[in-house]
Amino acid sequence: MKEISLYIHIPFCKKKCWYCDFPSFCGKDYLMVDYVKTLTKEIALRTENYIMKTIFIGGGTPTYLSLECLNYLKEAMLKVNKTMDCEFTVECNPGTLNEDILKLLKSMGVNRLSIGLQAVQNELLKSIGRIHDMNDFIDNYKLARKIGFNNINVDIMFGLPNQSIEQWRETINKVCELSPEHISSYSLIIEEDTPFYNLYKENKLNLPQENIERSMYLETLKLLKGFGYNQYEISNYSKAHKECRHNLVYWNLEDYIGCGSGAHSFMNNLRYRNEEKIEEYIMGMNSKNNSYAEIKENTLEDTIEEFMFMGLRKIEGIKESVFKNRFKKDIDFFYKEVIEKHRANGLLKRENNSIFLTERGIELSNYVMSDFIL
Numbered sequence: 458m459k460e461i462s463l464y465i466h467i468p469f470c471k472k473k474c475w476y477c478d479f480p481s482f483c484g485k486d487y488l489m490v491d492y493v494k495t496l497t498k499e500i501a502l503r504t505e506n507y508i509m510k511t512i513f514i515g516g517g518t519p520t521y522l523s524l525e526c527l528n529y530l531k532e533a534m535l536k537v538n539k540t541m542d543c544e545f546t547v548e549c550n551p552g553t554l555n556e557d558i559l560k561l562l563k564s565m566g567v568n569r570l571s572i573g574l575q576a577v578q579n580e581l582l583k584s585i586g587r588i589h590d591m592n593d594f595i596d597n598y599k600l601a602r603k604i605g606f607n608n609i610n611v612d613i614m615f616g617l618p619n620q621s622i623e624q625w626r627e628t629i630n631k632v633c634e635l636s637p638e639h640i641s642s643y644s645l646i647i648e649e650d651t652p653f654y655n656l657y658k659e660n661k662l663n664l665p666q667e668n669i670e671r672s673m674y675l676e677t678l679k680l681l682k683g684f685g686y687n688q689y690e691i692s693n694y695s696k697a698h699k700e701c702r703h704n705l706v707y708w709n710l711e712d713y714i715g716c717g718s719g720a721h722s723f724m725n726n727l728r729y730r731n732e733e734k735i736e737e738y739i740m741g742m743n744s745k746n747n748s749y750a751e752i753k754e755n756t757l758e759d760t761i762e763e764f765m766f767m768g769l770r771k772i773e774g775i776k777e778s779v780f781k782n783r784f785k786k787d788i789d790f791f792y793k794e795v796i797e798k799h800r801a802n803g804l805l806k807r808e809n810n811s812i813f814l815t816e817r818g819i820e821l822s823n824y825v826m827s828d829f830i831l
């Protein structure tokens with residue numbers, strides 16, 4: 458049986474954060490039981506012929522599910538084929554964890570938690586619409602350790618409205634004091650159709666200036682390195698051998714199955730997208746055993762571009778031999794001029810059979826990557 462990865466989407470949140478454009482909903486808790494029952498059916502259908510090497514249950518807030526729903530999910534997950542060393546992550550938010558839930562996750566086979574903290578200052582957390590404060594995070598984090606979770610990621614965010622560089626340093630320092638195995642550090646992006654977007658358009662969002670945001674990013678590199686974290690992707694840092702194997706599947710453009718509303722799959726060069734609306738997802742699955750809103754075959758160009766965009770996010774970049782193996786042509790056949798251009802301007806490096814962004818290139822990654830469109 459082929460080894461593959463599995464993403465499972467839980468679209469429920471207690472409350473929407475002001476910046477969030479993920480396919481997650483609040484006020485739809487009455488659909489939870491139906492949703493999870495339908496989801497377990499999809500998981501069984503899609504996974505039966507594969508062995509999972511990584512599993513990621515994301516959202517939304519998976520740990521916002523009721524214990525009853527988590528138990529349904531557990532039953533389904535115990536039946537899924539897994540490799541011996543399967544990395545099994547669940548995303549959670551502070552304020553939604555307790556002993557019962559953590560023990561249940563453990564008994565489900567979960568061996569990695571990803572906790573969304575974002576900032577350590579309660580006033581900042583409140584101003585971005587988070588449901589928790591710093592104490593909730595510390596309590597939940599310590600409880601997770603006590604129950605035996607020895608692989609934890611913490612998400613933090615910079616470029617928040619009214620966030621100072623001192624506050625950002627404080628966030629990094631306080632998180633590192635807890636010594637999680639992995640830290641994801643993203644800059645806030647103002648997405649359309651969010652409350653922050655409307656405030657931004659009305660000029661009511663006091664975002665840090667570009668040079669401050671750049672300093673925040675550079676501080677992240679310096680501080681996290683000092684605490685022993687290795688940057689292995691533009692926004693991701695880990696202790697030795699604790700990289701997120703599930704995310705590496707995306708960055709290496711490998712196949713994965715996605716289950717749940719709004720979930721995407723990439724299998725045999727086909728991209729599948731499930732219905733985003735919870736009701737439509739349930740209806741589709743129950744009437745025709747799928748809820749695909751779209752199935753699209755990648756052209757060769759699509760796949761090469763995606764391979765470059767995703768691969769260049771990794772600090773080690775793209776191995777030329779891997780490219781040749783996959784696309785049966787040298788990378789220069791498609792990209793000689795682009796690579797030369799960005800080597801000359803110091804944004805790309807080509808060394809030891811690899812092509813990767815320089816530090817400056819990482820800061821200008823959107824610009825560099827846009828040149829890789831065929």
Ligand code: SF4
Nearest residue numbers: 470473474477481517
């Ligand atoms: S908890 Fe996560 S998914 Fe839910 S609204 Fe906030 S950012 Fe979005």
